[in-house]
Amino acid sequence: MELIDLYRDVILDHNRRPRNFGALEPADASVEGFNPMCGDRLTVRLKMDHDKISDIRFEGQGCAISTASASLMTEAVKGRTRAEALELFDRVHELLTDDAAPPADELGKLAALSGVREYPARVKCASLCWHTLASALRSSNPQVLPPVTTE
């Protein structure tokens, strides 16, 4: 395993220029995610059009893996339905934790996160945004959700 597999160009690019970064007002859902181990903090905000994620933005502070993962996530789920986004969450989770899992085709650019699984201490960095999103999507009343933590 080489460092270059963890910090692929896609990751470095999304860390440098995170997509869909900033506030989203008004939002239909806003959930805060917190990784107490490293202090990473982010807020994911969603606009829903019926069952579809019509817009999504995030803000906060975190490492390159966490920032890039959130940036890639927002690109990947925008325009998808709740069920599709949750399905994608499961695929990403497999990608980050299951050595045997070949990157599924539908992952697209998200496959760049596969290097993370060789660094167990960093898996939480990549998954924080996804847990935060899933929490927002699974709740019937996401406006009042408690923050998500990785611990």
Next chain:
Amino acid sequence: MKSNALADRPLEFDVDAVRRHFPVLARMVRGRPLAYLDNGASAQRPVAVIDAVDDYERHHHANIHRGVHTLSQEATALYEAARDRLTKFINARSRHEVIFVRGTTEAVNLVAQSYARPRLVPGDEILITHLEHHANIVPWQMVCEQTGATLVVAPIDSRGEVHEDAVTALMGPRTRLFACAHVSNALGTVLPVRRLIAAAKARGITTLIDGAQAVPHMHVDVQELGCDFYAFSGHKMFGPTGVGVLYGREQLLESMPPWQGGGDMILAVTFAKTTYNGLPYKFEAGTPNISGVVGLGAAVDFLLGLDRDAAERHETALLDHATAVLSKIPELRVVGTAADKASLVSFVVAGVHPHDLGTILDEDGIAIRTGHHCAMPVMDYFKLPATARASFAFYNTFEEIDRLAAGVERARKLFA
């Protein structure tokens, strides 16, 4: 003590010889020689400690105290001999003042629950400083919740220093206890504890010093300091994990109820009444970490066998070198620039998150700590979510620090 003739001559500290005592320092990590710069989190063990624990486990283990058979007597003798070593090591007046605990955290909790809780009433104050480790914050918050006392926090300045007058200004008529670190784990600041203790004492305030980061770096004499309680951990001073010491003045310890009930801390139990054991056993309920204590005793012997003055000078030279080479790196900021610092450097690099830096350095076999260092209020003060921290021991080398600096440069380039 060195003779004057020797002290005049600069003593060379033989790092290579010291390193040979620490087997793990010879290992490779990711194909590179390990550079272990995370001593503030936990230090490595010398062969003497490993062997002492091994010998105990192989030949002498049994439960201590009360046993009439040979192994129990041997285990008891080893355990109590370690207490004698620790007593001498910190210059406590009596072995009754040396309580074995799981570590600094447990020691602080013991004092919070057994000393502070029965004494505090609403309106009383506990004074700490802004740079404490969570282990010297949370136990006091808990006891404040239980008693209605208030936690008062003395400020730090932008260099990470604690000023005597800023602390004494907060020592009021209701201040019942003052607790602070001897050395900050997040910033390396050495606090002026002797003066702070004297100021507290003059006002009748009980003092606790968190010495977890101090004992590995400097000679600590609890009588000279004059504190009421002093807490430290075995694993940061080259001993095993899961063992530490609470030093307490005998008079105070005598006045305190036991912290936990159980075996070993009693003299007689009936269902009507239990008579507690005397010091130090009153505070050592249950079977303790016997092998850990034996290992800690061996760590004390190891440290006493070193030329600690030379070791301290070497650590200071490491700190100076690290501060110099890291400060040359553009976009790098050292966090914590106190005039008096222990051998650690906390820093941030613009554009490189500490966690990414930690991973990148690990690829080069360099171990540092990244995060909030269990001192979130310190991070909040500097408005940082996290820092990178390289913390040194006497077995570290200038070359390891140069490798650290080169690794930081590599990370900077990757994220540029």
